[in-house]
Amino acid sequence: MGESxxxxxxxxxxxxxxxxxxxxxxAYAFTENDRDDLFQEIxxxxxxxxxxxxxxxxxxxxxxxxxxxxxxxxxxxxxxHQEGRSSLVESEHLLREVNQPDPRLDWLYEQISSxxxxxxxLTLLLxxxxxxxxxSKIIGISESNVGVKINRIKKVLITKSQEKQHHGI
Numbered sequence: 001m002g003e004s005x006x007x008x009x010x011x012x013x014x015x016x017x018x019x020x021x022x023x024x025x026x027a028y029a030f031t032e033n034d035r036d037d038l039f040q041e042i043x044x045x046x047x048x049x050x051x052x053x054x055x056x057x058x059x060x061x062x063x064x065x066x067x068x069x070x071x072x073x074x075x076x077x078x079x080x081h082q083e084g085r086s087s088l089v090e091s092e093h094l095l096r097e098v099n100q101p102d103p104r105l106d107w108l109y110e111q112i113s114s115x116x117x118x119x120x121x122l123t124l125l126l127x128x129x130x131x132x133x134x135x136s137k138i139i140g141i142s143e144s145n146v147g148v149k150i151n152r153i154k155k156v157l158i159t160k161s162q163e164k165q166h167h168g169i
Contacts, residue, residue, distance in 0.1 A: 006050050013046060017063045020128075027112050027120050028071040029078075038074050045070045064125070064138055072117050111160055119153050126150060 014021075021042050029035040045066050053062055112123050118139065125135045132150070136143040 001051050006047070009050050009053075010047050013050075013059065013063060014043070017060070020060075020063060021067060023124055024067045024071045026109050027124060028075050028117075030113065034078065037078070038071060041074050042067055042070045061134075061138065068121050068138065072121070075117060107164070108157075111157055115153065115156075119149060122146065122149055123153055 021039060025035050025039045025042070029038040046063065049066050112120055115123060121139060122135060125138065132143045132146045135146045
């Protein structure tokens, strides 16, 4: 594959899946610099993977696997981003397509970012409408384990939401 063909595919994938990239960047990185670094790392990994893509899986599944694996590896390597979590307002430059900020969405991403890596990933996949079966294939855990984890995540998020409403936050 020539570099011009690789660039064409990369540009197409980036255009079609940039929302997916930003979602994982927002859930795994907490400062503006870290978000920029993670986005760049994901983009590099996607670029490098293009020659290996054989079409055995859907492009979306391929992109998810690269994004998830890169975000998890990056987050393990970059422990500094866990020490202090900046306000989500710093990420607005990444999400310019959103015309008006939504405090509920900011709250949800803040809660998602506090989850364990696998739970974070499952939550994002669930929000994107993946089935338990698809999630189990992407993450590499059993379908029943996916169901158990998602039920626990929902309970945690519901409890936090109720606490927020109760305290008028």
